[in-house]
Amino acid sequence: MLQFDKKSALVQLGHFLHQFGATTPTKNPAVLHNELFFDRMIGQIESAQHYNGWFTPEQMRYALQSWAQALTENNLTTWLQPYDFSTTQPKTVGLVLAGNIPLVGFHDVLSVLVSGHKALVKTSSNDQIMVPFLVDYLIACEPRIADYITFTEGKLEGFEAVIATGSNNTARYFEYYFKDKPSIIRKNRNSVAVLDGTETKEDLMQLGEDIFRYFGLGCRNVSKLFVPEGYSFDPFFAAMYTYKDCIQYDKYANNYDYNKAVFLMSLFSILDNGFLTLKEDSGYASPISSIFYEYYSDLSVVQERLEREKDQLQCIVSKGIVTDSIPFGKTQRPELWDYADHVDTLAFLQTI
Template sequence: MTLAERKSAFIALGKFLSQFKLDNSQQQENVPLNDSFYNDMLALIELSRSHNGWYTDEQVFFALQSWADALTRENLDKWLENYNLNEIESKKVGLILAGNIPLVGFHDFLSVLITGHKALVKTSSNDQHLLPFLAKYLIAVEPKFNNNIIFTEGKLEGFDAVIATGSNNTARYFEYYFKDKPSIIRKNRNSVAILTGKETKEDLIALGEDIFRYFGLGCRNVSKLFVPKGYDFKVFFEAIFEYKDVIFYEKYANNYDYNKAVFLMSNFKLLDNEFLTLKEDTSHASPISSVFYEFYDDLEQLKERLRTEHEQIQCIVSNQLTDDSIAFGQTQKPGLLDYADNVDTIAFLSKI
């Protein structure tokens, strides 16, 4: 299969996904195989919450639209233009995927296939249905993919390299088990935001998207704020009030009640707006429904600290306070070149 054929198949998938929007899904003409797949996709979206209570319609549609936006010819060409993919010997790459947010492992799946390798996929029990359905569509569009996509529920066997995502604890197991194979092993990471007190209300509203999208379950969700001493949290709370409806989702509300109770029983001082708690803490990893914060005196010292802690951090959100800052509201809209953990997956797959 040529690179052009692989690109064309994913472009067709992007067009297929572009039809599915919250409260506005509409079947379009000139989308390949719509008669066979469109209604089944709608049914799968409706069933997603029964498979995983965090996969609400809003979150699943957002993930589908994000990939629809990414899978265009222009984006694929720009992504791959600096790689030489013409002489790659096809290998079987094992993928152990996370399931914290919908289609979180799709970039790895795409990377393996677009480089001409075979994907041996072990999905998370929390996300067992979306990716296999999209793979089925890909194979229908381009039957040559049939021998390049394998899903397994058991132990990975017969692979040449592996990309595995898990917690810090499972990463130690992965590193031992896959020590004799080329690998990318991803661990826990969190995202942080640096505030100065000069942010506009629009900046802070957008920051709410970085905090609440996918209920805060992703590594690109902001879970920690760095603020100057004397920072007025009233301004922050007023801005994020737009996200108040998050408390009406049962699983989120249960986490809010539980984590708030644990904090209070431990006599921690909290800031609270009845759907999010703020707790002063040096850790980057806050529980669902809570964001940690920490005061800083010197911005340059903070930037140096974050450089030393780069292996713990996925994204830094700010108004261009660091060289690698992401704008407010953009953490959950990564491009194809925004590699998880800053590890170039295509470069890795080009050399195995």
């Protein structure tokens, strides 16, 4: 299959997904195969929360709109330009997908498809509906894609390389089980924000997006703050009030109540605004509904630490005061070339 055939199908998928960003979907008669997929997509969005209580319609729409914005002709050209897959001899690549946030594993699926290899996909039990649905749409646009992707519910077998995502514990299993195959094994990562106290309310509201999007379940969600000594959290909490409605979701509220109780019973000192707790802690992985924070007196020491511990980090957020940081509000809108764990998936696929 020629590369442009796949790219064209992905662009068409982007057009299709653009219809579902708003609370009320807007049907575009120019979009291919709407007669087959538009109403079904509405049903998928509405039913997603029944399969996974974290996948609310709002979060699903956000994920779909993010992919719509990513799958443009220009973005796909920029993404694929550094690679040459014209001589690829197709191999079967096993994919073990994560499911902590909607469509988190879809990038791996697309990477295998555009590389010319074949994907053998094991979806997460937490996100097993939408990825196959979007692949069905791609196949409707370009039927030959059907020869390049297979979904399986059982044990992965017959693959020649693997990309697997899981926790630090499951990663040890993956490393042993897949030790004889070329592989990318992803582990737990977290994201941090570095503040200096000069952030505007708008900056902090955008930081709230990095914290609360997908209820904080993603590795790109900010789970830790570095703040200067003497920092006042009053402006931070004032900005976070924008996201107060998260406590209306039972699963989030249950986590908030539980984690707050654990902190208090352990006699930890916390800051609390009724839907988010802040705990001073040197770690990165805060529980749902809580953010860790740590004071600093020298920004260069923070920079050195982040560089030293970069294998634990996915994103660093700041207003430009830290090297290689990204702006507030951007963590959950990665570009196609923003690779998980900073491992270039297409470069890996080019070498197997």
